Amino acid sequence: MRQTAGTQTMTPTQLLAALAGALNSGGIRVVDLTQTLTPEFPQIALPPEMGQCWPFRIEEVSRYDERGPGWYWNNFSCGEHTGTHFDAPIHWISGRHLPNNAVDTIPVQHFVAAASVIDCHVQALADPDYLMSVADIEAFEAAHGRIAAGSWVLMRTDWSKRHDPEAYQNFDETGQHTPGPSSEAVQFLVRERDVLGFGSEAIGTDAGQGYHLRPPYPCHYFMHGAGRYGLQCLSNLDQLPATGALLICPPLKIQQGSGSPLRVLALVAG
Amino acid sequence: MTMPLMKPKRKNPVRRTPQMNLPPWGRSRVALGLTVAGAEGRFELQVCDDCAAVQYPPREACCACLSPHLKWRAQSGTGCLLATTVLHHSNDLFFRERLPWRLGLVQLNAGPTLMAHLHGDVASAGQRIKVGARLDRAGRAVVIAYPDPETPNMADDTMLREMTSDPKFRKVLVTDAMTGVGQALVRALVAAGADIVWAGHAEPWKRHGSGLHDITALPQVSLVPLDLTNGRSVTALAGEIGGKVEIVINNAEVHRTFGIGARRGLDVAKAEMDINYFGLLRLAQEFGPALQGRAADGATHATAWVNLLSIYALANFPPHGTFSASKAAAHSLAQCQRAELRASGIRVINVFPGPIDDEWNQNMPPPKLSPEALASSIVKALRDGVEDLYPGDVAQEWLERWRDNPKVLERELAAGG
Numbered sequence: 001m002r003q004t005a006g007t008q009t010m011t012p013t014q015l016l017a018a019l020a021g022a023l024n025s026g027g028i029r030v031v032d033l034t035q036t037l038t039p040e041f042p043q044i045a046l047p048p049e050m051g052q053c054w055p056f057r058i059e060e061v062s063r064y065d066e067r068g069p070g071w072y073w074n075n076f077s078c079g080e081h082t083g084t085h086f087d088a089p090i091h092w093i094s095g096r097h098l099p100n101n102a103v104d105t106i107p108v109q110h111f112v113a114a115a116s117v118i119d120c121h122v123q124a125l126a127d128p129d130y131l132m133s134v135a136d137i138e139a140f141e142a143a144h145g146r147i148a149a150g151s152w153v154l155m156r157t158d159w160s161k162r163h164d165p166e167a168y169q170n171f172d173e174t175g176q177h178t179p180g181p182s183s184e185a186v187q188f189l190v191r192e193r194d195v196l197g198f199g200s201e202a203i204g205t206d207a208g209q210g211y212h213l214r215p216p217y218p219c220h221y222f223m224h225g226a227g228r229y230g231l232q233c234l235s236n237l238d239q240l241p242a243t244g245a246l247l248i249c250p251p252l253k254i255q256q257g258s259g260s261p262l263r264v265l266a267l268v269a270g
Numbered sequence: 271m272t273m274p275l276m277k278p279k280r281k282n283p284v285r286r287t288p289q290m291n292l293p294p295w296g297r298s299r300v301a302l303g304l305t306v307a308g309a310e311g312r313f314e315l316q317v318c319d320d321c322a323a324v325q326y327p328p329r330e331a332c333c334a335c336l337s338p339h340l341k342w343r344a345q346s347g348t349g350c351l352l353a354t355t356v357l358h359h360s361n362d363l364f365f366r367e368r369l370p371w372r373l374g375l376v377q378l379n380a381g382p383t384l385m386a387h388l389h390g391d392v393a394s395a396g397q398r399i400k401v402g403a404r405l406d407r408a409g410r411a412v413v414i415a416y417p418d419p420e421t422p423n424m425a426d427d428t429m430l431r432e433m434t435s436d437p438k439f440r441k442v443l444v445t446d447a448m449t450g451v452g453q454a455l456v457r458a459l460v461a462a463g464a465d466i467v468w469a470g471h472a473e474p475w476k477r478h479g480s481g482l483h484d485i486t487a488l489p490q491v492s493l494v495p496l497d498l499t500n501g502r503s504v505t506a507l508a509g510e511i512g513g514k515v516e517i518v519i520n521n522a523e524v525h526r527t528f529g530i531g532a533r534r535g536l537d538v539a540k541a542e543m544d545i546n547y548f549g550l551l552r553l554a555q556e557f558g559p560a561l562q563g564r565a566a567d568g569a570t571h572a573t574a575w576v577n578l579l580s581i582y583a584l585a586n587f588p589p590h591g592t593f594s595a596s597k598a599a600a601h602s603l604a605q606c607q608r609a610e611l612r613a614s615g616i617r618v619i620n621v622f623p624g625p626i627d628d629e630w631n632q633n634m635p636p637p638k639l640s641p642e643a644l645a646s647s648i649v650k651a652l653r654d655g656v657e658d659l660y661p662g663d664v665a666q667e668w669l670e671r672w673r674d675n676p677k678v679l680e681r682e683l684a685a686g687g
Contacts, residue, residue, distance in 0.1 A: 039497070039500040039502050039503065040500075040503075042473070042475060045473075045475070045476065049526075051535070051537050051538075052537065052541065055499075055500075057499060057500060057501075058501075058502070059501055165474065165475060166474050166475045166477075168475075169475035170475075171475045171476065171478050172478055173478050173479055
């Protein structure tokens with residue numbers, strides 16, 4: 001199989017060598033889309049009577065001291081859905097019977113894929129409950145071309161710039177207010193565009209008020225029900241082009257894992 | 271007449287901080303009976319079951335009939351002051367640093383004659399007085415003679431303040447101000463004259479509807495981030511305020527209502543242990559040394575550590591089984607903490623309430639302890655120098671049944687209380 005790049009025809013081996021060269025020279029840059037795992041980074045909040053996802057916690061084992069004179073290391077604990085993390089289809093009841101639906105069995109090919117970035121940051125600034133619509137997707141495609149099957153769709157909201165945990169969570173008396181996709185938009189992406197998954201900057205792929213949508217939490221319901229993935233708590237989406245970024249996002253290989261914290265990297269033209 | 275305590279001058283931060291020298295703490299096993307009652311604020315002496323003679327000092331056999339059947343019984347403590355003296359010299363470091371010190375010989379109406387530390391308002395021999403037991407800085411009960419009737423500003427007496435932990439003019443940390451109990455504590459401490467109340471709050475994004483906003487209007491109150499599940503958060507706060515805190519009140523708790531079978535998995539039990547047990551351990555490791563270093567630092571020295579435990583720490587209440595277990599673990603750790611802090615003159619006050627009237631006891635029938643009643647009982651315990659507090663009717667009843675026979679109580683609780 002031969003690939004084309006510009007006017008030249010390259011073998012996969014040549015392509016990889018060219019990629020390595022471009023990475024080395026800075027012709028292709030690597031953008032980190034990951035939030036740092038800290039105990040202060042908020043975790044998803046559920047009603048207190050339900051089971052809870054552990055926040056990130058870290059405790060020193062030793063630090064060149066009497067507990068270990070020549071070395072420093074920590075123990076940490078967290079849930080599968082802590083910090084910047086990956087959602088596997090098995091996470092949701094709609095995806096529970098699908099084959100290869102857990103982080104250890106998902107085809108690894110899916111962990112490297114192209115991404116489209118739909119810019120909703122102006123709308124999210126005006127309305128923290130903003131729901132990305134089918135019209136937003138159509139407007140994106142009118143400007144940048146059709147979203148490719150098997151690629152990620154990332155919703156840029158600049159939500160990750162809210163460094164204060166309280167502003168990031170954005171609670172009031174009626175619960176959480178963070179942007180996400182509308183139910184119709186999710187169904188469009190799954191059925192009409194066959195996307196690989198959906199990624200967001202807020203704490204979930206669904207909007208903060210996603211409980212009130214139909215069905216509740218539609219992004220989880222439809223994406224995972226169709227075997228697609230989720231990425232959340234992403235950052236630096238403003239550094240990505242609308243199209244042309246390549247995402248590298250392998251979750252930890254947890255047996256029957258429903259997700260995992262991970263490092264999300266994007267390769268972009270330098 | 272005792273002069274009301276004036277707000278002490280600010281500390282000169284470059285002067286050496288005096289260190290604590292404890293009063294003599296050796297007591298015989300039988301004499302610890304006075305401490306046992308004093309820990310709960312009671313004054314008890316041994317009374318002979320056979321001839322009813324009241325005994326002092328504590329002993330193995332009746333001073334009148336040699337019967338070995340002596341029982342500790344509550345005493346009114348009323349009596350008459352026979353003689354007084356003022357100590358101007360002592361080779362004991364504790365007293366040497368606090369001279370002059372007044373002592374008196376008291377004749378109790380119940381019979382015995384005993385030596386007592388004299389409250390400043392107890393003037394001269396012949397005066398009617400009332401004695402009580404107080405734990406001293408070493409945690410051992412001593413006898414104190416108070417004026418009878420009480421006088422204004424009695425609690426501000428210099429000698430008495432050595433035996434108590436009055437929050438007046440002190441700086442206090444309340445570890446969880448997101449709860450009704452936390453907010454009631456903050457208000458009660460402000461009302462008691464606390465200088466600063468640091469109000470800890472975890473997960474600040476959940477503050478809406480918690481009532482936290484209401485206490486921030488009080489000028490003495492300062493909100494501080496504190497999450498007992500996060501060691502780094504505890505360390506950070508201790509670094510900021512540890513050197514100033516004089517009373518720590520650890521009221522942070524997780525309370526869920528499950529036994530073993532009613533909830534699958536360990537997540538709830540772990541969350542309870544993480545706050546109720548490990549949270550105390552994290553807090554004690556970070557704030558304990560700072561308190562110990564300031565145990566003799568002037569009139570508002572570091573003085574006390576309060577643990578909000580539960581009466582279920584004594585015996586498991588199966589419908590709240592994992593919570594009970596976590597509180598039993600915390601109780602055990604608090605005993606360790608008490609032993610360690612006592613060496614520096616810091617008092618550990620353990621509080622064992624029955625069901626508190628909060629959302630997690632929604633399904634419990636009354637009587638339930640209101641957060642306000644709990645808070646005021648804790649402030650009172652600090653003022654009275656009490657070490658073990660069982661606030662409310664339910665706690666008192668359980669305590670009585672537990673003391674009567676723990677095994678019977680175990681069976682009763684298994685049958686639903």
